[in-house]
Amino acid sequence: MAHTARDPVESIREIKRGLNVEENFHTLFQHHYPQLIRFFRRKGFDPEDCRDLTQETFVSVYKGLGELRQEEQFESWLFAIAHNIWCSVIEKRSAQKRSATLLSLDEGNETEGRLSLAERIPDQGIDPLRIALDQERLEKLQGAMRHLPQQMNRCVQLRVVHDLSHVEIARAMGISVNTVKAHLHQARNALRRQLSSYFEEIEV
Amino acid sequence: MALSEEFRIYMTAANRNQGNQNDKHLSEATIFAHYRGELSEAEREITEAHLVSCAECIALFRSVNDFLEPPTAVDEDISAAETNQQWQLFLQGMKIPSQESHSKHATSVVQADFKAPPYKKSPLHSRLTLALAASLAISIGTGVWLTWGFRQERQSRRQAQELSARLENEQAELKQRLAQVTESSADEIKREREQRLAAEEERNRLQDLLAAAQPQANYVRTYSFTLSSDRGTAEELQLKLNSVAKVNLLISKPGAFGRYEVDILDEGGTTVRKFQGLRPGGVDGALSFRLNRGALRPGKYRLRLSGQQGSSSTQLGEYSLLVTGPA
Numbered sequence: 001m002a003h004t005a006r007d008p009v010e011s012i013r014e015i016k017r018g019l020n021v022e023e024n025f026h027t028l029f030q031h032h033y034p035q036l037i038r039f040f041r042r043k044g045f046d047p048e049d050c051r052d053l054t055q056e057t058f059v060s061v062y063k064g065l066g067e068l069r070q071e072e073q074f075e076s077w078l079f080a081i082a083h084n085i086w087c088s089v090i091e092k093r094s095a096q097k098r099s100a101t102l103l104s105l106d107e108g109n110e111t112e113g114r115l116s117l118a119e120r121i122p123d124q125g126i127d128p129l130r131i132a133l134d135q136e137r138l139e140k141l142q143g144a145m146r147h148l149p150q151q152m153n154r155c156v157q158l159r160v161v162h163d164l165s166h167v168e169i170a171r172a173m174g175i176s177v178n179t180v181k182a183h184l185h186q187a188r189n190a191l192r193r194q195l196s197s198y199f200e201e202i203e204v
Numbered sequence: 205m206a207l208s209e210e211f212r213i214y215m216t217a218a219n220r221n222q223g224n225q226n227d228k229h230l231s232e233a234t235i236f237a238h239y240r241g242e243l244s245e246a247e248r249e250i251t252e253a254h255l256v257s258c259a260e261c262i263a264l265f266r267s268v269n270d271f272l273e274p275p276t277a278v279d280e281d282i283s284a285a286e287t288n289q290q291w292q293l294f295l296q297g298m299k300i301p302s303q304e305s306h307s308k309h310a311t312s313v314v315q316a317d318f319k320a321p322p323y324k325k326s327p328l329h330s331r332l333t334l335a336l337a338a339s340l341a342i343s344i345g346t347g348v349w350l351t352w353g354f355r356q357e358r359q360s361r362r363q364a365q366e367l368s369a370r371l372e373n374e375q376a377e378l379k380q381r382l383a384q385v386t387e388s389s390a391d392e393i394k395r396e397r398e399q400r401l402a403a404e405e406e407r408n409r410l411q412d413l414l415a416a417a418q419p420q421a422n423y424v425r426t427y428s429f430t431l432s433s434d435r436g437t438a439e440e441l442q443l444k445l446n447s448v449a450k451v452n453l454l455i456s457k458p459g460a461f462g463r464y465e466v467d468i469l470d471e472g473g474t475t476v477r478k479f480q481g482l483r484p485g486g487v488d489g490a491l492s493f494r495l496n497r498g499a500l501r502p503g504k505y506r507l508r509l510s511g512q513q514g515s516s517s518t519q520l521g522e523y524s525l526l527v528t529g530p531a
Contacts, residue, residue: 029291034282035271041280042270051290058294076236079271083232086267142218154256160215162262168269172255172262174241174248199211 008032012071029058032075036082043086053089057082137198144194148187151175155183156191156204219257230254230261235268400430401439408442415446428452428490431509431521440524441507448496453509458489461511461518466493468525469506476500480512502529 008031011024036057040050060081068077145153151173158164158172166184170177188204195202230238230251237243238251255261275281407428415425429441431453443449453466464484468477477500479493486492491509505525511518 026291029294030284030287033287033290034275037282038273038275038279039267039271042273043267047280055290055294055297059297062298073233076232079236079268080232082271083264083267138214138217141214145215145218154252157215157219157256158262160212161219162256162259164262164266167273168266171239171269171273172265173252174238199214202211 008074009071012065012068012074015065016068016071025062028061032078033058036078039079039082040086045089053082053085056085060085140195140198141191144191147194148190152183152187155180156187159184160204229258230264232264232268235261235265236272239265239268239272397439400432404429412444424448424450424494426450426452428454429523430454431523432456440504440526442526442528443495444528444530445495445497445500445502446530448494450492450494452486452490452492454488454490455484455509455520458484458491461513463512464491464520465510465512465517466491467508467510468500469508471504471506476505497529500527502527 006027008028011027015021015024015028033054036054037050040053041047045053057078061078064081068074145156148156154173155169158169159166164172166177166180169180173180184204188202191204192202234243234247234251238248243251255265411425411427415423425444425446425448427441427443427449429451443451455464462483463480464482466479466482467475470476477495482491482493484491505527506522507525508522509520511520
C-alpha cells in the first residue's frame with residue numbers, strides 16, 4: 001500500500017489523484033468531523049440532528065471534491081457546504097411554520113364571543129409630537145456614537161445592533177475579549193452621561 | 205417593551221442611517237481571512253466597517269465563527285469512538301464496505317468506488333479520460349463505419365445480384381430470340397439457295413434445249429452463276445464446254461469495285477486462265493467472259509474472284525468449277 005498522507009491538504013491532493021482514496025478521505029473525516037458537529041451544535045441543533053447534518057455535509061464533500069480547484073481553500077469550501085446545509089434546514093423549518101394555521105384578522109371566535117384580532121389591536125395613529133421626539137433622540141444618539149473612538153463605536157454596534165457575544169466581537173475586531181469588555185464598559189458610561197435625559201436605560 | 209430593547213431599536217436605526225460603506229458583500233474567503241488575521245490593514249479596515257453595517261455579512265461571520273472557533277468549555281467532547289462510528293455509518297451510507305471489516309478484495313472495491321465519477325480527475329487523469337473517451341469515440345465511429353460499410357456492401361451486392369439476374373434473363377431472352385431468328389434465317393437462306401439452284405438448273409436446261417434447237421456452229425452457249433457469299437465450294441459451277449461458252453457471274457454488290465478479275469486455277473493451283481478488267485454490265489451487273497474448249501480441258505478447277513481498286517486487288521471468293529466436254 002502506498003504512503004498515506006496525514007496532512008488534510010495532501011490527503012485531498014491524493015484523493016484527486018485517485019491514491020488511497022478511502023484512507024485519505026478517512027483522514028479528512030477524522031480531522032473535520034468534530035468541527036462540523038460543533039458547528040451544528042452551536043447553531044442549536046440537537047446531537048442527533050448534528051450527526052445527520054454532518055453526514056450530509058461529508059456526502060456533499062465526497063460528491064463535490066473534484067470541483068475544488070485550490071486544495072488550500074478546502075476548509076472555507078467545507079464551511080460553505082455546511083453553511084448551505086444549515087441555511088436549507090432553516091428555510092425548510094421556516095416554510096413549515098408558514099404553512100401553519102393562519103388566524104383571520106376579520107373573523108372573531110363567535111363561539112367564545114370574543115372580538116376579532118383587528119378589533120383587539122388598537123390604532124395608535126400618527127402622532128407628530130412623538131415623531132419629532134423620536135427624531136431628536138436618534139440624532140442625539142448618533143452624535144454620541146460619533147464621539148466614541150472608532151473601535152469602541154464598532155464594538156458597541158456589534159454588541160447592541162447585531163447582538164454579538166464578547167468573543168464574537170473580539171474575533172470580528174481582531175482584539176481580545178478583555179479589550180472588548182473594556183470598550184463596552186467605557187462606551188456604556190459615556191453614552192449614559194450624554195443620553196441620560198433621552199434614554200432611561202442604556203445597556204451595552 | 206424593555207428599556208434596553210428601546211435603546212437597541214434606536215441604535216439599529218442609527219446604524220441603518222449610517223449606511224453601508226461598501227455595498228458589495230464580503231466573500232466567505234474574505235471573512236475566513238479576516239477571522240484568521242490574514243488581511244492587510246487597509247483590507248481589515250474595509251472589512252470591519254462593512255461587518256458593522258451589514259446584517260447579512262455579520263450573519264455569515266457568526267457562522268464562520270461557529271465553524272472555526274476552537275472547542276470551549278461549553279462545547280461537548282466528541283470522542284474518537286463516535287467519530288469512527290460515524291465514519292462506518294458514512295461508508296455504509298455511501299454503500300461502500302469498510303476497509304477494516306472486509307477482505308482485501310473488498311478494499312479494492314472500496315477504492316474503485318471512491319474513484320468513481322464524483323471526483324474531478326487531476327490533469328493526468330483528465331488526459332487519460334480524454335484518451336479513453338477518444339478511443340471509445342474512435343471505436344464507436346469505426347463500428348458505425350464498419351456497420352455502414354457492411355450495409356452498403358450488402359446493398360451493393362444485392363443490387364449487383366439483381367442486375368446480374370436481370371441481365372441473365374435478358375440474355376436468355378436474346379438467345380431465344382436469336383435462336384428463333386437464326387433458325388428463321390437459316391430456313392430462309394436454305395429456301396433462297398434451293399430456289400436459286402433450281403433457277404440455275406432450269407436456265408441451263410433451257411439453254412440446252414435452245415442449243416439443240418439451233419445447232420449452228422457459231423452458237424455460243426451462255427452460263428449464268430450467282431456468286432453470293434453463302435455459296436460454298438461444294439456447290440460447284442458446272443460448265444459444259446462444247447466449243448465456246450459465255451459465262452455470266454452474278455455478284456451481290458457489282459458497284460463495290462471498279463473492275464474485277466477472275467482466275468481459273470487447276471487442281472495444282474496454277475492459273476490456267478485469267479480475265480482482268482471485267483466491268484459489271486447488263487441490267488443485273490453481271491461479269492461476263494468467254495471460254496473455249498481448246499483453252500480449258502474438261503476437269504475440275506477453281507474460280508477465284510477478286511475486286512480491283514487502283515493497283516490493289518482484293519480476293520472476294522473462290523468457287524469450284526466443273527468443266528465437262530461434249531457427250
